[in-house]
Amino acid sequence: MKIIIAGGGIGGLVTALRLHQAGFEVKVFESVEEVKPLGVGINILPHAVRVLTNIGLLPKVSAIAVETKELIYANRFGQFFWSEPRGKFAGYRWPQFSIHRGKFQVMLWEETLKTIGAENLKTNCHLHSFEEKGDKITATFINKETGQIVAEEEGDILIGADGINSVLRQKLYPNEGGVVFSGNILYRGTAKIKPYQTGSSMAMIGSNKQKMVIYPIGEPDADGNQVINWVANVREPEGAKITVRDWNRKVEKGLLLELYKDWKFDWIDVPEMIEKTDGGIFEFPMSDRNPLDKWSFSRVTLIGDAAHPMYPIGSNGASQAILDADALALALLAEKDVIQALVHYDQERVPATAKVVLQNRQKGPDFIMDLMEERFPDGFSEDEIPHEELAQIMNQYKQVAGFDIQSLNAKT
Numbered sequence: 001m002k003i004i005i006a007g008g009g010i011g012g013l014v015t016a017l018r019l020h021q022a023g024f025e026v027k028v029f030e031s032v033e034e035v036k037p038l039g040v041g042i043n044i045l046p047h048a049v050r051v052l053t054n055i056g057l058l059p060k061v062s063a064i065a066v067e068t069k070e071l072i073y074a075n076r077f078g079q080f081f082w083s084e085p086r087g088k089f090a091g092y093r094w095p096q097f098s099i100h101r102g103k104f105q106v107m108l109w110e111e112t113l114k115t116i117g118a119e120n121l122k123t124n125c126h127l128h129s130f131e132e133k134g135d136k137i138t139a140t141f142i143n144k145e146t147g148q149i150v151a152e153e154e155g156d157i158l159i160g161a162d163g164i165n166s167v168l169r170q171k172l173y174p175n176e177g178g179v180v181f182s183g184n185i186l187y188r189g190t191a192k193i194k195p196y197q198t199g200s201s202m203a204m205i206g207s208n209k210q211k212m213v214i215y216p217i218g219e220p221d222a223d224g225n226q227v228i229n230w231v232a233n234v235r236e237p238e239g240a241k242i243t244v245r246d247w248n249r250k251v252e253k254g255l256l257l258e259l260y261k262d263w264k265f266d267w268i269d270v271p272e273m274i275e276k277t278d279g280g281i282f283e284f285p286m287s288d289r290n291p292l293d294k295w296s297f298s299r300v301t302l303i304g305d306a307a308h309p310m311y312p313i314g315s316n317g318a319s320q321a322i323l324d325a326d327a328l329a330l331a332l333l334a335e336k337d338v339i340q341a342l343v344h345y346d347q348e349r350v351p352a353t354a355k356v357v358l359q360n361r362q363k364g365p366d367f368i369m370d371l372m373e374e375r376f377p378d379g380f381s382e383d384e385i386p387h388e389e390l391a392q393i394m395n396q397y398k399q400v401a402g403f404d405i406q407s408l409n410a411k412t
């Protein structure tokens with residue numbers, strides 16, 4: 001069976017590797033001319049690391065990632081109110097990784113190239129359209145710049161792994177319209193500064209009014225400095241209408257330095273971190289799309305951001321794409337009838353990811369930040385922290401996103 005994948009992002013490449021491992025022939029078509037290490041940090045949760053481990057990628061991933069030890073939450077005065085161990089430190093059989101998105105994609109690209117060969121991994125091929133005839137499907141790819149047809153490929157299945165602005169999704173749902181903007185703008189960057197807390201702690205500071213997420217994505221250098229990824233989350237003025245989600249738009253530091261000028265704590269100096277940011281600050285209007293009832297139409301289906309773009313809250317964007325890849329391979333292995341296998345894939349992944357999209361709209365685990373801000377706007381004393389209530393919220397998110405420790409550790 002031959003499977004055509006449109007999109008060579010994290011989702012498309014892991015799908016290619018997982019399907020190849022399952023014994024299927026795969027061919028990937030990526031829109032850009034050259035895959036460059038774009039983006040900043042992302043997290044990969046234990047449920048997704050399990051899939052990467054089973055494909056044999058664990059050594060390669062851990063070589064370019066930081067193993068996350070703990071997740072900590074603090075209010076806008078830098079006071080901690082929640083901490084929990086993560087990954088193996090929490091007893092999972094698999095680690096949690098903080099990693100540079102672009103480095104991860106490039107590593108996956110090189111692995112895919114080695115595994116399926118250059119003839120099956122094409123750049124400069126932007127999915128344009130598809131046609132199903134009998135039991136075959138033909139996908140047509142164009143050069144995005146010139147609009148010229150550059151490839152026509154026949155296969156048994158076509159997978160849209162073409163991200164938030166998926167062409168395939170648009171063909172399947174022509175009336176869907178643009179992305180849904182959350183009203184929040186994310187600003188992202190990386191800075192080399194001295195390690196804070198354990199040296200591999202993911203920290204969430206503030207509330208949804210104004211938030212800062214930080215985590216290291218590199219080990220300390222000879223001077224003891226470490227690359228820290230940061231994401232500032234700021235409310236957009238009322239009425240802002242942003243419909244394009246572009247990951248690569250750069251902005252100046254000024255606005256952020258002003259907004260975060262008072263966030264100097266004894267464990268991290270946020271203005272200093274913003275000041276030391278190099279490589280640019282990227283703006284990203286936090287957006288998603290409404291969950292769909294169905295991704296699979298006969299021999300065509302979707303995965304990753306094409307299927308379920310979600311707010312990057314709770315570290316699930318890339319992780320859920322990796323889980324899709326595994327579920328798709330298992331569905332195709334279990335059911336010979338391709339169309340029926342895709343129905344089974346839908347039955348497993350459509351409702352599971354819809355829950356995460358919707359939960360992230362309710363702020364996901366970061367709901368506890370607003371709870372603390374509302375109850376203690378001027379700070380709190382140790383004995384006021386509602387530990388049990390916070391624990392309930394955190395545990396519920398793990399169940400929704402499929403990484404509660406008992407069910408995950410029971411898997412191989």
Ligand SMILES: Cc1cc2nc3c(=O)[nH]c(=O)nc-3n(C[C@H](O)[C@H](O)[C@H](O)COP(=O)(O)OP(=O)(O)OC[C@H]3O[C@@H](n4cnc5c(N)ncnc54)[C@H](O)[C@@H]3O)c2cc1C
Pocket residue numbers: 006007008009010011012029030031032038039040041042101125126127128161162163164165166167168188247248303304305306312317318321
């Ligand atoms: C440039 C970039 C930077 C990002 N930076 C961050 C970040 O800093 N933090 C974060 O949390 N998430 C980031 N993301 C999103 C994150 O990578 C995804 O949420 C997650 O990894 C799921 O990946 P995906 O493969 O489904 O989608 P994506 O990562 O969006 O990958 C989609 C791929 O498909 C290609 N493509 C698009 N249209 C077509 C087409 N018609 N035909 C063929 N190929 C096509 C794209 O070039 C891309 O390589 C970024 C995504 C991109 C594309």
